Amino acid sequence: xxxxxxxxxxxxxxxxxxxxxxxxxxxxxxxxxxxxxxxxxxxxxxxxxxxxxxxxxxxxxxxxxxxxxxxxxxxxxxxxxxxxxxxxxxxxxxxxxxxxxxxxxxxxxxxxxxxxxxxxxxxxxxxxxxxxxxxxxxxxxxxxxxxxxxxxxxxxxxxxxxxxxxxxxxxxxxxxxxxxxxxxxxxxxxxxxxxxxxxxxxxxxxxxxxxxxxxxxxxxxxxxxxxxxxxxxxxxxxxxxxxxxxxxxxxxxxxxxxxxxxxxxxxxxxxxxxxxxxxxxxxx
Amino acid sequence: xxxxxxxxxxxxxxxxxxxxxxxxxxxxxxxxxxxxxxxxxxxxxxxxxxxxxxxxxxxxxxxxxxxxxxxxxxxxxxxxxxxxxxxxxxxxxxxxxxxxxxxxxxxxxxxxxxxxxxxxxxxxxxxxxxxxxxxxxxxxxxxxxxxxxxxxxxxxxxxxxxxxxxxxxxxxxxxxxxxxxxxxxxxxxxxxxxxxxxxxxxxxxxxxxxxxxxxxxxxxxxxxxxxxxxxxxxxxxxxxxxxxxxxxxxxxxxxxxxxxxxxxxxxxxxxxxxxxxxxxxxxx
Numbered sequence: 001x002x003x004x005x006x007x008x009x010x011x012x013x014x015x016x017x018x019x020x021x022x023x024x025x026x027x028x029x030x031x032x033x034x035x036x037x038x039x040x041x042x043x044x045x046x047x048x049x050x051x052x053x054x055x056x057x058x059x060x061x062x063x064x065x066x067x068x069x070x071x072x073x074x075x076x077x078x079x080x081x082x083x084x085x086x087x088x089x090x091x092x093x094x095x096x097x098x099x100x101x102x103x104x105x106x107x108x109x110x111x112x113x114x115x116x117x118x119x120x121x122x123x124x125x126x127x128x129x130x131x132x133x134x135x136x137x138x139x140x141x142x143x144x145x146x147x148x149x150x151x152x153x154x155x156x157x158x159x160x161x162x163x164x165x166x167x168x169x170x171x172x173x174x175x176x177x178x179x180x181x182x183x184x185x186x187x188x189x190x191x192x193x194x195x196x197x198x199x200x201x202x203x204x205x206x207x208x209x210x211x212x213x214x215x216x217x218x219x220x221x222x223x224x225x226x227x228x229x230x231x232x233x234x235x236x237x238x239x240x241x242x243x244x245x246x247x248x249x250x251x252x253x254x255x256x257x258x259x260x261x262x263x264x265x266x267x268x269x270x271x272x273x274x275x276x277x278x279x280x281x282x283x284x
Numbered sequence: 285x286x287x288x289x290x291x292x293x294x295x296x297x298x299x300x301x302x303x304x305x306x307x308x309x310x311x312x313x314x315x316x317x318x319x320x321x322x323x324x325x326x327x328x329x330x331x332x333x334x335x336x337x338x339x340x341x342x343x344x345x346x347x348x349x350x351x352x353x354x355x356x357x358x359x360x361x362x363x364x365x366x367x368x369x370x371x372x373x374x375x376x377x378x379x380x381x382x383x384x385x386x387x388x389x390x391x392x393x394x395x396x397x398x399x400x401x402x403x404x405x406x407x408x409x410x411x412x413x414x415x416x417x418x419x420x421x422x423x424x425x426x427x428x429x430x431x432x433x434x435x436x437x438x439x440x441x442x443x444x445x446x447x448x449x450x451x452x453x454x455x456x457x458x459x460x461x462x463x464x465x466x467x468x469x470x471x472x473x474x475x476x477x478x479x480x481x482x483x484x485x486x487x488x489x490x491x492x493x494x495x496x497x498x499x500x501x502x503x504x505x506x507x508x509x510x511x512x513x514x515x516x517x518x519x520x521x522x523x524x525x526x527x528x529x530x531x532x533x534x535x536x537x538x539x540x541x542x543x544x545x546x547x548x549x550x551x552x553x554x555x556x557x558x559x560x561x562x563x564x565x566x567x568x
Contacts, residue, residue: 159383195448
């Protein structure tokens with residue numbers, strides 16, 4: 001973060017043992033497809049059972065596990081009640097500048113939530129607790145797909161009404177998936193869902209939104225990806241979320257249209273029109 | 285709408301009897317404080333019981349009635365199952381240009397919903413049904429207050445994270461009010477709530493957002509209002525929504541802070557900080 005001084009008490013290391021050994025609390029973070037290897041490195045030096053906070057977003061590809069499930073899968077069942085998913089609308093630079101920010105800490109164990117709330121809270125950084133890591137993590141993964149869809153709409157030159165409709169209907173279909181997986185659909189209307197979706201879909205900083213925007217303007221996916229240093233998480237997650245939806249028998253029309261856009265070369269305009277053309281329905 | 289031709293079949297009149305008599309479906313629309321008088325005009329010429337679609341937003345000041353309740357109060361109980369609230373993220377210009385738009389039609393009578401869905405639907409205008417006019421109309425009124433709050437945050441120079449937090453926590457407190465009033469809190473996560481809030485809080489066209497923005501930048505409320513042809517609906521609704529919340533015993537910290545900003549001259553920075561400084565809480 002150029003221009004922002006890190007605290008002098010902060011020690012930075014690339015020796016995983018130094019970072020992990022004797023830690024009371026670990027924060028783990030990275031793209032979803034590297035988390036398993038990163039955690040294997042942690043396991044090789046871990047002693048004891050610290051609180052583990054996952055700030056990673058996404059669904060692991062082959063296994064379809066959420067990130068906190070990958071943590072327990074690799075580090076062992078002793079960590080089950082000690083893992084927390086931290087998620088919500090937050091840009092690192094804005095937090096560092098002390099701008100008001102609010103996020104959610106989700107764990108099945110209320111004591112773990114309270115520990116994480118106390119550890120992270122500052123006068124400008126508010127941490128809400130949730131007992132629904134399913135809702136928080138599925139929302140965190142699926143919002144990237146909605147960000148691609150809203151980017152497509154913006155790229156086609158459609159307006160704020162179209163974008164607001166996609167965001168809202170995206171939230172509704174993610175809620176259906178969360179409920180079918182045993183989570184609470186209300187969670188998706190919270191910071192880790194609606195909050196993060198609003199930030200991602202209206203800011204200009206999101207890789208996922210940029211992918212949609214450029215596809216909407218008529219560029220080819222190969223060309224869009226060629227110019228990006230990192231693959232947008234939403235591209236990976238589209239297949240995982242489609243597969244999860246199929247398994248639990250939930251219809252996700254926006255995610256399905258994004259899948260056809262990315263993986264079957266469906267024209268962007270057709271993707272959006274298909275979504276509008278469906279039967280008149282009850283909203284919930 | 286400059287540049288957009290109205291259909292030739294459309295007849296425009298200022299004779300209320302011509303507009304109302306023999307109509308199968310009436311759309312009524314206006315600022316919340318003029319609706320009662322407008323409807324009295326309708327009553328004086330009404331013959332029969334048409335479907336009435338209210339596109340008005342807000343809570344009537346003294347009575348604290350929702351707009352569809354004002355319709356029934358003035359036009360008579362015969363209209364009870366024939367009134368619909370139509371609400372959702374939609375700019376007239378974007379609809380006229382055929383940009384994809386989705387809204388909610390809410391009535392306690394499913395048949396009335398279907399009638400309105402069929403009457404309004406086009407290939408680019410999607411109408412979802414809802415059986416929860418309380419949720420749709422309370423959300424439609426309270427979202428203007430959240431728009432003022434996000435304007436304040438933007439005006440103070442805070443970032444996208446702050447705005448997303450206010451939108452999300454605003455949705456949560458509106459959901460609590462809706463539930464306490466006998467509506468469904470899920471409705472607030474739909475088009476008439478989240479969808480419209482996203483459009484209002486991120487577009488630059490909203491009077492309510494503009495009021496907050498200018499207050500956040502340090503202008504005085506009197507000066508802001510002096511330059512506006514119409515009073516922003518949110519300013520009126522702040523008192524009504526506070527009063528509704530008090531009656532049903534629901535805490536609405538964002539609405540309460542906006543009330544103190546508008547009616548007690550509380551400084552904008554303090555308004556936002558107060559909201560952040562509260563106890564760590566469960567998200568729902």
